[in-house]
Amino acid sequence: MTCLSPNWFDIGPLYQIPRRGARTVKTARRDIAVFRTASDEVFALENRCPHRGGPLSEGIVHGRKVACPLHNWIIDLDSGLATGADEGCARRFPVKIEQGRVYLEMGMAVTP
Amino acid sequence: MTLPNGKRKPEKLVAVGNGMAAGRLLEELLARSPGRYEIAVFGAEPRVNYNRIMLSPVLAGEKAFADIVIHDDAWYANNGVTLHKGKTVVAIDRAARTATTACGHVETYDKLVIATGSTPIAIPVHGVNLPGVVTFRDLDDVDAMLRQARQGGHAAVIGGGLLGLEAAAGLKANGMGVSVVHLMPTLMERQLDASAGYLLQKAIERRGIDVFTGANTQAILGESKVEGVKLDDGRTIDADMVVMAVGIRPNARLAKEAGLAVDRGVKVDDAMRTSDANIYAVGECVEHRGQCYGLVAPLFEMAKILAAQLSGEDSAAYHGSVASTKLKVTGIDLFSAGDFSESDENDEIVLRDPSRGVYKRIALRDNRIVGAVLYGDTEDGPWFLDLLKKNADIDAMRGTLIFGRAYQGGAPLDPMAAVAALPDDAEICGCNGVCKGTIVAAITAKGAASLEQVRAHTKASASCGQCATKVETLIAATLGNGYRASNRKPMCRCIDLTHEEVRGFILSKSLDSMPAVMQELGWKTSCGCPACRPALNYYLLCAWPGQYQDDAQSRFVNERVHANIQKDGTFSVVPRMWGGLTTPNELRAIADVAERFDIPTVKVTGGQRIDLLGVKKEDLPAIWADLGKAGLVSGHAYAKGVRTVKTCVGKEWCRFGTQNSTSLGVQLERLLCGSWTPAKVKLAVSGCPRNCAEATVKDIGVICVDSGFDIHIAGAAGLRVRATDLLGHVDTERETLECVAAVLQLYREEAAYLDRLYKWVEKTGLERVRRIIMEDRAARQALYQRFLVSQRAVRKDPWAERAAGFGLQEFSPLAIVMPIAAE
CATH class of the missing domain: 3.50.50.60 (FAD/NAD(P)-binding domain)
Structure with missing residues (x-):
């Protein structure tokens, strides 16, 4: 399998992620937070706030943003960027929903 | 050929x-x-x-x-x-x-x-093939429904989407009793957001149609024909006909x-x-x-x-469609198009007019409309859809976009000039029909100089409060330099009302859900922010105990997982030790847990508890199960709630003790524990004025004296150190319990979220609190009774519930993916 071909992994049904919440996916390289918004969009970010490494999966999801539980940095789920005056970026990973199941692109997720 | x-x-x-x-x-x-x-x-x-x-x-x-x-x-x-x-x-x-x-x-x-x-999709439940179960797809279905409607009776419509609601409204119009059973929490959730879904549900219910949301059909009842529908929560709905409208494939x-x-x-x-x-x-x-x-x-x-x-045009190509929806029920105007899925305050525009039941929301991305939801006034739906399809840049009209096509082209006005330019008969407060002239008269003739005074004289802004900012602007414009801006602090950027005003409206308007609050009070965002959502969740929980469904996703992580998050993402666990008392058995259980789960730090807290630090999230349920076996329950050390009652040993052991402070502390803690409050609440009971339990820097402190009990409130020893004020003296333990619970309830009912008790007392005045609790016996008892009612809803130990399996998915990863390396 080349590094170009997407390795979409089925990580479970969408309903297992609470609306306006997140679950984590543990991989050998890192933990990934998979967020579900109120309207069933999904986003995947490395589960580390660019500020002090807080677990973003534990934050309050509002709109397409999450508030880090440690110091309330607001991270944009789509871009991974910190909003407002804060600067930093959480790494993004491709994620999609197909027929009610969530797929994560593991090729990206396992690269350093 | x-x-x-x-x-x-x-x-x-x-x-x-x-x-x-x-x-x-x-x-x-x-x-x-x-x-x-x-x-x-x-x-x-x-x-x-x-x-x-x-x-x-x-x-x-x-x-x-x-x-x-x-x-x-x-x-x-x-x-x-x-x-x-x-x-x-x-x-x-x-x-x-x-x-x-x-x-x-x-x-x-x-x-x-x-x-x-x-x-049509038929859900695979028992009884789905009984006579009397119909779908809503073609003219034959309509004829079957009309035949039943002529005989009267009750119809249960399964599915609260477009088709189900149209069927329900049609059957109601034909004189049937109708119930709609919908699996999701809000109606038409595919096309509408929660706010529009709330308005829709109200409109449907106003027609006399019962709506059951979050309702999962377990079976269709009946022997030879339909007799009813059974939900999985045990409720049943009698029905002579069941309309299956859960969707199509x-x-x-x-x-x-x-x-x-x-x-x-x-x-x-x-x-x-x-x-x-x-x-x-x-x-x-x-x-x-x-x-x-x-x-x-x-x-x-x-x-x-x-x-x-x-026709031979090979280049013609279909690129997919942007879907737009209208509900064809007379008298209900709703429109939705495109992807109005989640957006946030920076890329959405929201307009709510609570008195007219209007809600409009436009979702934007990069200055382009990606979706729209309109309820109550849908005239501009096609225009928004057109802008959406054309991918038009709306930056130049962003300020007036939401008002629709008719309002484009004008320059935005300075709000002060706009209000000054209004004629005297311009309506400022739509709910109470108060015109500009009436308000100006109250200011000039009656000397009203603040929002509160104008509200008292004219009722302007007294109903939904949406016009509060406009009224304030009008006061400022009328008084000029004579106006001193109030220090009204809006709750957050989503709303102009203060915390206290929102709490007042929740009660006076009987708002019992988050979408209801946001619509009726005119939230400027579609679903709130991390500041207002936890506050609203608390206010609703406090106002409607036992009835309001707690929203875990609107809680800070600590309260959601019942443990305190630490800087490295691990958690700390603090079991309750009633009044600071423990037993060898409990200590043994704590020691065993610490060893079994490799807990790196075990520490005694300032509130006389033992703190287990560095616990991995996924270990929490197992740890709670072990602690639970020894009778240990959650210490709520993570909660905006009642934390600890610290005690000294009292007269049982101490040569200076005047009363049994330890036992009183235990009684207090058993009475109050589990209660959610606006901010954390710490208590202490000292057995004599030497005050070894440091009761005079607690939110509520009791100091025992020979003649009884001095009740102190409004202390703190955190960011700010503040000694308590004496609330009053009572003679018995029973009265102490009642007074403390009553003060706590008053604080629960009135304070702004995150205001510690002392802050609330400073805002409302110690004297007022003293009068209510110490002098108005009826008020005190009513508060005490309301507190007991609210406690009924929280009498379950959250740790035991989770150790038994409740919400377990919170504590485990969705997936563990360890690829087998093959490179």
Whole structure:
């Protein structure tokens, strides 16, 4: 399998992620937070706030943003960027929903 | 092929299905290339082509079948189209290019169009095949419903989507009792957000239709015919008829049996061609780029492209549709289009007019409209849809976009100048009908100089509060330099009202859900922010104990997982030790847990508890289970709630002790524990004025004296150190418990979220609190009773619930993916 071909992994049904919440996916390289918004969009970010490494999966999801539980940095789920005056970026990973199941692109997720 | 007279023999086109997609295709095709094809249409229904989406008005009695016929028999005859009514095609032979009907008729084709539409989904529950269970798809279904309606009785409609609600409204109009059973928490959740869903539910209920949301149908009851519906929470609804309206699925069976590529629907490319070059598909049976459509506009767009293709325009291509929805229930105006899925305060515009029941929301991305939801006033829906489809940059009109097309072109006004420019009869407060002139008169003639005074004199801003900012601007404009701005602090950027005002309205307007609060009070965002959501969740919990459903996703992580998050993402666990008392058995359990789970740090807290630090989230339920076996429960050390009651040893041991402070502390803690409060609440009971339990820096402190108990409140020893104020003296332990619970309840009911108790006392005044608690016996007892009621709802140990399996998914990863490295 080349590094170009997407390795979409089925990580479970969408309903297992609470609306306006997140679950984590543990991989050998890192933990990934998979967020579900109120309207069933999904986003995947490395589960580390660019500020002090807080677990973003534990934050309050509002709109397409999450508030880090440690110091309330607001991270944009789509871009991974910190909003407002804060600067930093959480790494993004491709994620999609197909027929009610969530797929994560593991090729990206396992690269350093 | 050329005929003897030199003309080309027309190709033979066969359409399987005679619904709206096929009908539109024929129209488009005949307009584009009349005579190009010899056309035969097979329809399963024994009638001509009609406007299926108008079945709802037929059911409601607003239209007759004749009104909704699109093509009558004459039309087919005039256009040379052979219509086979009531003939279902059951097989396609692709090699021989024939289609065969159920009655054995074989038709050959050059080009075939599959337009088999969709079929209603029936949920697989017991009783689904009983007589009296109907779907809502064609005229026969409508006739069946009308037959039942003539006999009266009650209908249960399963499904609160577009179709279900139209069926419900139609049956209600025919005099039936109607209940709607909907699986999701809000109606039409695919097309509407929670705010619009809330307004819709109110409107449906106003028609006398019962709405059950979050309701999962377990079985349809009845022996020989339908008698009712049973929900999985045990409730039953008596019913003489059940309308199954949970959704539709593409009817792709014929295509699949013919060996065409089928996934959810019949797969087509941008030319509407299936995997067989001579076979096309159109309408609801189609799957295009992974999408299936159940609305009429996309079908028409597909029909247009297919007609072009069949006319030889190879470049015509379908690129998918932006769906827009309207509910066809008279008197309910709603519109939704595009992807209004989650957006946030920076890329959405929200307008709410609570008094008119209007809600509008436009979702933007990069200054372009990506979606819109309109409720109550849908006039601008098509305009928004047009801007959306054109991908138009709306930056220049962003400030006025939400007001619609009629308001474009004007320059935004300075709010002060805008208010000054209003005529005297301009309405400022829509709820109470207060005009500008009335408010100005109150300011100039009656000397009202603050929002509160204007409100008292005129009732302006006293109902929904949306106009509060406007009224303040008007006061400032009228008084000029004489106006000193109040230090009203809005709750957050989503709303101009203060915490206290929001709390007041929740009670006075009986708002019992988050969408209700946001709509009726005019939230400027569609679903709040991390500041207002936890506050609202608390206010609703406090106002409607036992009734309001706690929203875990609106809680800070600590309260959601019942442990304290630490800087490295691990958690700390603090079991409750009533009044600071423990036993060898409890200590042994704590020691065992610490060893078994490799807990790195065990520490004694300032509140006389033991803190286990560095616990991995996934270990929490197992740790709680172990602690629970020794009788240890949650210490709520993570909560905006009652934390600890610290005690000294009191007269049982101490030579100075005047009362049994330890036992009083235990009693207090047992009475108060589990209560959610605006901010954390710490208590202490000292056995004598030497005050070893440090009761005078607690939110509530009791100091025992020879003659009884001094009750202190409003202390703190955190960011700010503040000694308590004496609230009063009581003689007995029983009175102490009642007074403390009553103060706590008053604080719970009145304080702004995150205000510690001392802050609330400073705002409301110690004297007022003292009068209510110490002098007004009836008020105190009422507070105490309300506190007891609220405690009933929290009497379960959250740790025990989770150790027993409740919400376990919170504590485990969704997936663990450890790829087998093969490089």
